[in-house]
Amino acid sequence: MARNRKRIFWLAVLLSLLLPSAWLGISRADEASPSPIVQQMVEAVSEPALADHILHLQDDPHQPGLDAEGSRHSFSPGLALAAEYIGQHFATAGLTVELDPFVRQGTVMTNVVGTLAGVGPGDDLIYILCAHYDSIANRTPGWDPATDPAPGADDNGSGTAAVLEAARVLGQHHFAHTLRFIAFAGEEQGLWGSAHYAQEARRAGDDIRGVINLDMIGWDSDGDRVIELHVGTDPASEALANRFTTALSTYELDLVPQTFTTDAIGLSDHASFWAQGYPAFLGIEDTEFGGPTADFNPYYHTVGDTFDKLDMAFVTAFTRAAVATLAELAEPLTTDVAIALGGPAMVRVGTILTYTLTYSNVGALIASGVVITDDLPLGLSYQADDSGLPHVEWAPQVHRWEVGELSPGDGDSFVVTTTVGVDLAPGTLLTNTAEIGTASLEGRVDNNSSTLMTVVFWGLYLPLIN
Structure with a gap:
């Protein structure tokens, strides 16, 4: 066990040096641009x-x-x-x-x-x-x-x-x-x-x-x-x-x-x-x-x-x-809907991987027709979510939730549960992108998507027991 901990520790150090901060769940603002x-x-x-x-x-x-x-x-x-x-x-x-x-x-x-x-x-x-x-x-x-x-x-x-x-x-x-x-x-x-x-x-x-x-x-x-x-x-x-x-x-x-x-x-x-x-x-x-x-x-x-x-x-x-x-x-x-995607930087093969999707309307007007999509990476299998929102997998690996109307200052978060495929090679990067959109006119769009990259690493595989 001590040897495994050392391997995981040094792998984490290496990844922190080599991978862009956005891959590790750290947000990066876009460069200034016209409104x-x-x-x-x-x-x-x-x-x-x-x-x-x-x-x-x-x-x-x-x-x-x-x-x-x-x-x-x-x-x-x-x-x-x-x-x-x-x-x-x-x-x-x-x-x-x-x-x-x-x-x-x-x-x-x-x-x-x-x-x-x-x-x-x-x-x-x-x-x-x-x-x-x-x-x-x-x-x-x-x-x-x-x-x-x-x-x-x-x-x-x-x-x-x-x-x-x-x-x-x-x-x-x-x-x-x-x-x-x-x-x-x-x-x-x-x-x-x-x-x-x-x-x-x-x-x-x-x-x-x-x-x-x-x-x-x-x-x-x-x-x-x-x-x-x-x-x-x-x-x-x-x-x-x-x-x-x-x-x-x-x-x-x-x-x-x-x-x-x-x-x-x-x-x-x-x-x-x-x-x-x-x-x-x-x-x-x-x-x-x-x-x-x-x-x-x-x-x-x-x-x-x-x-x-x-x-x-x-x-x-x-x-x-x-x-x-x-x-x-x-x-x-304007309306200004925003989303943030949270999750781990690393995950073991064959285990559960959960993402937290946090959404809000940070604008001054009501946002109508709000929709969230999550483009799950290949190698993950959707299991469930606790959003309570209407949900559909409207394309392979692409999941969609209908939020509807969102008042200024309102928002919520929910957890999406997935399983990591046992055939994924160690070092595989799982890129997940969640997006939010609205039928209303927005003042900014740079906060309409959030991307997280998670690294698959070595670990003991134990079958999931339902």
Whole structure:
């Protein structure tokens, strides 16, 4: 017996040196990677949907078909029609829609606000994606705002379309913090709508943690994919912009950011939030307001600012970056089912080998259709388990248990009993993989499987007696 103990001891020492830690039942985390749930949101952004919004925003609805004869000038009837269009799409996205009216020069104008309320104790923290939806074409000689078109496809149909599409994509999910999607009026006359909104937000004590303002995101005539982020010098605004640039690399979006701090411009709605002490930045195409690449849109504020001039792949990438940034800031709430497989590092030929399967929902939402599978290695024979769950061997050596619905924080464990075949050679590695899955959308999948390797060693074989 002493000799056998020595052999087993030195075999265990050798295995601990040679075998990877995962084989001995020690978990190893995967390398950092993009959030699977956020990746799905990014990929859900639709270029055709963005294009459709811009085409409708530049359209004159009083004429048949889609054209570029419309106007969303702040003092034109088209502004109210655009507000109605935006509100309808916010509602379709499942947002709570509010109209935020204000009066300038005797005219009522309306900001359109869509809110996706956060869930849980962090719902009072607010992140905003915004764009102005009014347009102007005063650089066109002889232009009359009362009668002439101001299609504003790039300025700022592109930014408005991004807000609408982001609302559609993010509105299908739950987040810990509140998201607001806002289309501002009266920007071209002096940031009227955003100034009104930001002042009221500060007066109400809204805890706005970040504002991403998109204004002109469709022009890239030289194809260099350069964008500008006008951040200012506030550390919180810089941190917000850093999250945006990180999202570009994390989700492999084809944009090249240039960040402006002391030379940042304040000529768009982000400046209204700066004035109230809220973190904000402007995302805009390469305007040559401070960069060396000279790619300013020559159709800016003219009747020539139409859809056919835009680079829709550029608009799509910009929108995806905003979606990724907002999603990560707001913290998606998802299901997250996990499994861990436990068992011995070594087992004797011809004996009983038991595995413990521990499963749980470590996410924030209920997981439905939860299923566990265990792919037993050849050489083992399933005997029983104490799960109490519906069980079937649905493929050779593959056992399946139906868990069903699993609430957040819930879970359990059960033991699977097997026998080790007497014909297995000493040193055989028994690789067992248990997996868990759900019909619900998960925020991560790296904890959906667990693998254990057990080494068969020499030992006295005694027949099992039932």
